[in-house]
Amino acid sequence: MSERRARIWVGIDAGKAHHWAAVVDETGATLWSEKIENDESAILTALGEILDLAEEVHWAVDISGRSSALLLALLAAHGQQPVYVPGRTVNRMAGAYRGEAKTDARDAYVIAETARHRRDFATIGVPAQLAADLALLTAHRTDLVTDRVQTVNRLRDVLTGMFPALERAFDYSARKGALVLLTGYQTPAALRRRGLARLTAWLANRGVRDADSVAATAMEAAQAQKTALPGEDAAAQIVADLATQILALDNRLKRLDRQIRDAFRTHAQAEIIESLPGMGPILGAEFIVAAGDMTAYTDAGHLASAAGLVPVPRDSGRRTGNLHRPKRYSRRLRRVFYLSAQTSIIRDGPNRDYYLKKRGEGCKHVQAVIALARRRTSVLWALLRDDRAFTPTPPIAQTA
16 A cells, blocks of 8 residues: 555445445556545545555546535546446446445445446536536426426316316416416305306406406306215315415426526527527526537537437347437437427428428338437537527538
């Protein structure tokens, strides 16, 4: 341990409460293996001990999320550039070493050994302030959207057991007026007692659009059910509470969307990203978070491959030309390109023309959208490279 090595590799099995670091030399021998608390002083102490072991230190981490944020920030502050070793790779590489034990120390050793043998892992950089803000805001928005979907499903389930005709009458995921109605009236008897005229006025006073149509639909459902089901009073209270929660979530999502839009439009290339049809501020913010540093993509093919839009060959012997969907790619980046492509085909333009061309060639809807998404990765990459906004007609090529 007193001899200073030329090069070492450090594998870190990151966790929420603590990390485990293992250090191997050029022969694969373990030089250092210890548990490190997820605390600044503990990480700095371990960092100093590891840096004293060799002239050149290579770092590898299996998590690049919130649990390893402090670790990555301290490594960056000391001029160290870690690489990201995916958990799937660590799991498969573990079978190449002796033993079947599953411990943090062994995982850290496998990470270090994998980084020693492979030199093609992506580096991890500390995100800029804007990227970090957008990552937090978009992740919070995803959580709120998930909560809203779950709450709507619970509402429909309870309402089906109490008032199935009213549950069928409205789309509660998109109709705000129906949710406002449920905050005040949930049972057939209550709706009949209120009456059509007074119910219409009650809805109009609360800013419901097409109050007369909502009231008429609700009264029609109330007339169709004259039987009060067991547990109706308790179910009515639950329905009113769930409807109130959904309306509150809608207000939170509106405020959050404005916050994301304002933050996204401070990005230097936000106008370029948003100029691409179908790419609004929300998807644009998610693109910045998912894609990261655009200099990491040498061409449009690398960006499309990262998004899982490039088929992978599966050939063996005489069997050639077999392509299948990739398994290792950024799901979030693929979602951005797929949703933006699907939105872009609503209006006339080159995106819709290309989609219809693919449908004419026999592609199904999903296949045509994926083909369009692949084409749009090349367009967006070129726009960002040339620092220009999207135009329906391509620019005139100039001779060199």
